[in-house]
Amino acid sequence: MKKIILLGYMGCGKSTIAQNMSKITNIPFLDLDKCIEDRTNLSINEIFEKHGEIYFRKLEHEMFVELLQSPEKSIIGLGGGTPCYANNHELLKGDDVVSIYLKASIETLYGRLVHNKSKRPLIAEMNEEEMKEFIAKHLFDRSFYYNQAQYKVTVDDKTVEETVQDILAILA
Numbered sequence: 001m002k003k004i005i006l007l008g009y010m011g012c013g014k015s016t017i018a019q020n021m022s023k024i025t026n027i028p029f030l031d032l033d034k035c036i037e038d039r040t041n042l043s044i045n046e047i048f049e050k051h052g053e054i055y056f057r058k059l060e061h062e063m064f065v066e067l068l069q070s071p072e073k074s075i076i077g078l079g080g081g082t083p084c085y086a087n088n089h090e091l092l093k094g095d096d097v098v099s100i101y102l103k104a105s106i107e108t109l110y111g112r113l114v115h116n117k118s119k120r121p122l123i124a125e126m127n128e129e130e131m132k133e134f135i136a137k138h139l140f141d142r143s144f145y146y147n148q149a150q151y152k153v154t155v156d157d158k159t160v161e162e163t164v165q166d167i168l169a170i171l172a
Ligand SMILES: Nc1ncnc2c1ncn2[C@@H]1O[C@H](COP(=O)(O)OP(=O)(O)O)[C@@H](O)[C@H]1O
Pocket: 008, 009, 010, 011, 012, 013, 014, 015, 016, 017, 077, 080, 112, 116, 155, 158, 159, 160, 163
């Protein structure tokens, strides 16, 4: 069964788009971060605080493999870092996988994240200036991995509905 995988930088809309696409298509939706939170009974912030990022990356890899192994068709929203660790990007090319990079500009990401950082431990403590510089550098570092996706959808200046329609057109 096919897995439709949404990837991209924090704030590009993976969780929002996956959820909305699920409503339209009736294909079940899974958010990798939410699966990790449910499994550990800890929030992403708590996992980073108590156990550190390396531990989170290990859990993230294990949970991603587990989701891919389940037989059901599903839409999976990854975390922003998922393709960039533990060779997870290789899993974006599997036979039963359609991977889609939701590509957003630094400006779009900054605009969404600046008021939405508290649940994202990598940026939670940054001031506005630090954050803009961080996003620019981090996105550059990660782009190699994001570009391993089979398809790319630009999300700047699009409504949630427009992005969902663009993805559905790719899948048609
Ligand atoms: N056109 C849009 N598409 C997706 N998200 C949008 C859009 N406009 C505003 N947002 C907001 O941007 C944020 C995206 O966050 P989220 O879906 O959690 O992204 P991710 O899972 O990629 O980090 C949400 O707060 C969402 O409401």
